[in-house]
Amino acid sequence: KNQVxxxxxxxxILEGKNCTLQCNYTVSPFSNLRWYKQDTGRGPVSLTIMTFxxxxxxxxxxxxxxxxxxxxSSLHITASQLSDSASYICVVSPSATNFGNEKLTFGTGTRLxxxx
Amino acid sequence: SQTIHQxxxxxxxxxxxxxxxxxxxxxxxxxxxYWYRQAAGRGLQLLFYSVGIGQISSEVPQNLSASRxxxxxxxxxxxxxxxxxxxxxxxxRADRQTTGxxxxxxxxxxxxxx
Numbered sequence: 001k002n003q004v005x006x007x008x009x010x011x012x013i014l015e016g017k018n019c020t021l022q023c024n025y026t027v028s029p030f031s032n033l034r035w036y037k038q039d040t041g042r043g044p045v046s047l048t049i050m051t052f053x054x055x056x057x058x059x060x061x062x063x064x065x066x067x068x069x070x071x072x073s074s075l076h077i078t079a080s081q082l083s084d085s086a087s088y089i090c091v092v093s094p095s096a097t098n099f100g101n102e103k104l105t106f107g108t109g110t111r112l113x114x115x116x
Numbered sequence: 117s118q119t120i121h122q123x124x125x126x127x128x129x130x131x132x133x134x135x136x137x138x139x140x141x142x143x144x145x146x147x148x149x150y151w152y153r154q155a156a157g158r159g160l161q162l163l164f165y166s167v168g169i170g171q172i173s174s175e176v177p178q179n180l181s182a183s184r185x186x187x188x189x190x191x192x193x194x195x196x197x198x199x200x201x202x203x204x205x206x207x208x209r210a211d212r213q214t215t216g217x218x219x220x221x222x223x224x225x226x227x228x229x230x
Contacts, residue, residue: 004159034218043120043206043221044160089159103175104219106159 002027004092004107012113017080021110023073023090034091035064035075038109044089047075077112085114118143120222122207128228135180135194137225139207142188149190150208150219151182160206166190202229 004025013019025033032051036044048057048064050073056065061078077084087109094103119142129135141147151163162175164182172182179198183191190207207222 036221041204041224041226043208043224046218046220049218104160104162106161108157108159 002092002094002103002105004090004105006088006090006107006110008110009108010111010113012115013080015080015082015114015116018076018078019080019112020077021075021088021090021112023075023107025071025073025090025092025105025107027071027092027094027105029094030068030071031093033064033066033073034093035062035073036089036091038087038089040086047088080114082114082116085112087111118209118211118220120207120209120220122205122222122225124225125223126226126228128230129197130230131199132196135192135197135201135227137192137205137227139190139192139222140188141190141207141209141222143209144211145187147188148210149184150210151190151192152206152208152221154204154206154224156203164192197229199229202227 007022030052032049034049035047037047038044047059047062050057050066052068063076066073075088089109090107092105121140123138148167150165152160153163154160164172164174166172166184169184169187180194205225208219210219
C-alpha cells in the first residue's frame, strides 16, 4: 500500500532557528515528490517539486532534499519566521500513466509553530 | 492567472440536508480539476477528478457526487449529508506541463454537518 509518513507530527521552535522536517514514503513506482505549505484554514501552496533524479531543490529559505534509494525526503527551513507557522505536507506522485489519474499520496503533515 | 475560487468559505448544514459546493478556475482552458477532502488529523483524500466537461471519475464510493457543466466549473454535491461528511473540501487544478502535473489548490470550504 502506498504510504507517506511524516515526522515529527508537530514542532515548536523559536523565531530565527532552523528546523528540518522528515518524510518517508513507500510509493512505487515513483515520479515526483512535492512539499506544500498549508496555513490554517487555507489551501496548500506548493513549495518545491522534485523528480526522482533530483537530490535537492531550494525555494528561498526552504530547501528540500530527496534520496530516492532510501525513499526519504526532508524539508529544511532556515532562519525561521513567524509566518512559517503552518502545516507542511509531503506529497508523492507515482509514475503518471494517465494524465489526471495520478493518485497522489499525501502525508498527514507536520504542524510547525514558530514562537517569538 | 491560475486563480481558483471556492464558495462558500464555510458552511454548517444539518444531517440529511443537500449540499452544493462550487469551484471555478481561471487561466488556461481544459484543466484537470479535483475535489479533495481533508479530515482533521488526516491527509488529503481524493474524492473526484475530471479531465474535461462531463467527465468525472470517482475515487471513493460515498454519498457525494461531482459534475463539470463547464470547462472551468466543478461542483460537489450530495442529496443527503452524513455527519462523516464534515471536513475541509479543497478544489485543485492541474495543467499539462513537463514537471509532473503540478496541482494548485483553492482556498477550501469548511463544512460542518450537525
